[in-house]
Amino acid sequence: MALAWQDSLFGEDPAEGAGALDLHALQRRPLDERSWLDVARGWVPDHADLLDELVRTAPWRQRERRVWDADVLEPRLVAVWGADELDRLPPILRGARELLGERYGVEFDSALANLYRDGRDGVAWHGDTVRKRLPETVVVTIGLGERRRFLLRPGAAGPPAVRLDSGGGDLVVMGGRCQHEWQHTVPKDARAGTRLSVTMRHSRPLPARR
Template identity: 45%
Template sequence: MEGFQGSLLDCGGPAGPGPLGASVRRTPLAGGAWVDVRPGWLGGADALFERLLRAVPWRAERRRMYDRVIDVPRLLAFYREGEPLPDPVLDEARRALDAHYAAELGEPFRTAGLCLYRDGRDSVAWHGDTEGRGATEDTMVAIVSLGTPRPLLLRPRGGGPVVRHDVGHGDLLVMGGSCQRTWEHAVPKTARSVGPRLSVQFRPRGVR
């Protein structure tokens, strides 16, 4: 895994989630989808990154693709509803997201999936979170990015113009409305030498 270089901006301020409210920038997308972005939302994000690297029971997975089984190009962990999260800052983050999105989402975020992109060879292909309710209902997926910024790309399902957000070091990105059904997102591979990135995906019940 490439060496991690912390952000010069992530020092001196309070640890944990900052305010949301008017600091969140919403971009409407086609088909009733939207994306919210709040740069630098988590104070102390680099220290949290280091703690999660050590505390999370990361696992490698293999999945069938067509006629062969391949390694998933990232490490994974998943915390089901009711399972304790690996760091109290993540509990604070989830409570803040619940409070901010309560009226719009109508329910709390219940689960947390974590992905570790060790270097530029790790990635996730184009997809929507359509296991369960996300295939048929508007919902939200809130992603907190830690570590080295990497591009998170979005495009309309079936192809079209790509929207790019470079996220890391405590940035928040929330995909809402019809985003999981009508758009796809990806973290592409890169030949550049990049450090590790860790993402935390908060989801409501029944969305994967």
């Protein structure tokens, strides 16, 4: 698979503690009274190596969606790991899953990767389907490769209210009612290179608040 992206020639200072996947770098950003983001820039060390490993080894496929009266290919590649396949994730992602599960009090029992091969790939505005089963959710996304616009908006229409440039090993966690009351997108961008995101979700309810 021929992909084009280039890590920064000047490098970046990783988030404090990123080498050990330390969560002290997380910063909470409230979206409203019920929804929030936690963000840590450059959280995954050696993210370029992880991207290369996933490109080589993940079970990639291109899904079809029904649009009006035609089946069309989604503009990205997808790889999925179910509950009985999570031990096949690279070790650093297995460690991230365990650490983040302890942090948020849930078991992340599925993982999905999206590979945006170039700027022609993207994903439209949406809320993750886990909202159909759970009143509140924690959805983890680790962005690898080139930073792309990751936009959020309240409701199902209107301009973006929040812009993140996600990639480079960044960690973004969407929580509370975010999947119900907000939408997010990675829009197409003719100038963009390769971006890969790894998303982890849970299927059981969050623990009761004390």
